[in-house]
Amino acid sequence: MTAVVRRSLLDDLATSMLDLIADRKLAVGDQFESVRSLAERFQVAVPTVREALRRLEAIGALELRHGSGVYVGPNVGRMVLANPLPLKPTAGRLVELLQARALIEPPVAALAAKARVESALAQMEHDLVQAAELITSGDHDRLAEINMDFHRALAQAAGNATLAEVVESVTVVNVREQLEILHIHGDRETDLAEHRAILAAVRAGDHVLAEQLTRAHLDGVLAVINARVNP
């Protein structure tokens, strides 16, 4: 049996649009075509085009800006995504998430110490400066964001886009919940110091130390969370 794949009109539309983007070599942020012109181009009705656009928008391949137009989104060409509409994770799910990070990020840090992509290192520096300011100013919400960004930048320093996507996906998840974690963890100064040590190790190209420090950092957080969840 040949498993007839019945491609719906919508599947065709969505892939055709991606092909259009690829053919025109559009980059992230570039304006795409208007809904009406797409409808005419593909000879389908406006609502149909919009359904296809929504599908692409859901995965971040496109953006629809009211009154402005359709634009190429940040996730076009990505392989791994964070679910943009996750259900509220349970406490256990958050522990699993941290475990996953504690497993994945240390070897990524080791790789980063070998690759040392300069732009990412600069981003990490920048994040540390920002973090220091936010600690004194007390804006814990933005601090949590910046700390997550440090981890994302660390992954980007490894020079592997797929790894960066994976790490971003597991760090993006509900900053709300991560906030709670940070509030539990609490010791923001220690966090900052550990981040600084990690960056120094990466800068020095010491992949063993970078991996070890990253593991210690995440295991520390994990231990606190675990104690909190299973008292």
Added chain:
Amino acid sequence: MTAVVRRSLLDDLATSMLDLIADRKLAVGDQFESVRSLAERFQVAVPTVREALRRLEAIGALELRHGSGVYVGPNVGRMVLANPLPLKPTAGRLVELLQARALIEPPVAALAAKARVESALAQMEHDLVQAAELITSGDHDRLAEINMDFHRALAQAAGNATLAEVVESVTVVNVREQLEILHIHGDRETDLAEHRAILAAVRAGDHVLAEQLTRAHLDGVLAVINARVNP
């Protein structure tokens, strides 16, 4: 200013629908409401409901089956997804993907040797039997699928849903391309033998060996690919 997050009607609709699913404790595969009844429930027009449904469908949280109804999809509640509409990856991107797998999967195998989730181990056994049959029957397409499934099952054996999602996301990517890889790699018997050794190590609870075998397995594939891409 009160930071009026201008949640579009669509955002509200999509999240409301997810809330409905959560409230009713619907499981994957359960039937949801019809488009028309949803339109009436939320007091919006049908095309609007459909756009929200498309968004949820795009991430696999829902499925729309023509003539039948709307059903809960397999990805509801997931945190990490594979891009369902990826662009054609370049050769370099595929190497990166393999590198990412070679970095992530070995420690996952080690964890699997500790957790040993029985259902996943059974799945791995089943995959190996299937793979042996497909090698003799010569169905290389299905063989590639089964081999990927072995790796996914291995991740599930680790008992961490997030890790399983990550590994699935990096193994789902374009079976077409992975096929090409397998054709390059070619030595299907070796693959099978290595898979068998990995499962044995996991079964035995030898996490050091499981990690080492998995690393050797993926590094072997990676080496061949690298030689092929950079001749």
Added chain:
DNA sequence: CGCATGAATTGATCTGATCACTTGGTCATT
């Protein structure tokens, strides 16, 4: 120059209808 203003463009949503697929039941045939 700087800022209001209004027209044009574009996305957002609605209304209502028609087509196509699935499903389950009816009913004649076997």
Added chain:
DNA sequence: AATGACCAAGTGATCAGATCAATTCATGCG
């Protein structure tokens, strides 16, 4: 009783055209 053909209701898919709302940018006033 089992089987298969057939029909009708429910449901998603698509269409057509219209109206509302946000953005953009050229225009022109102060």
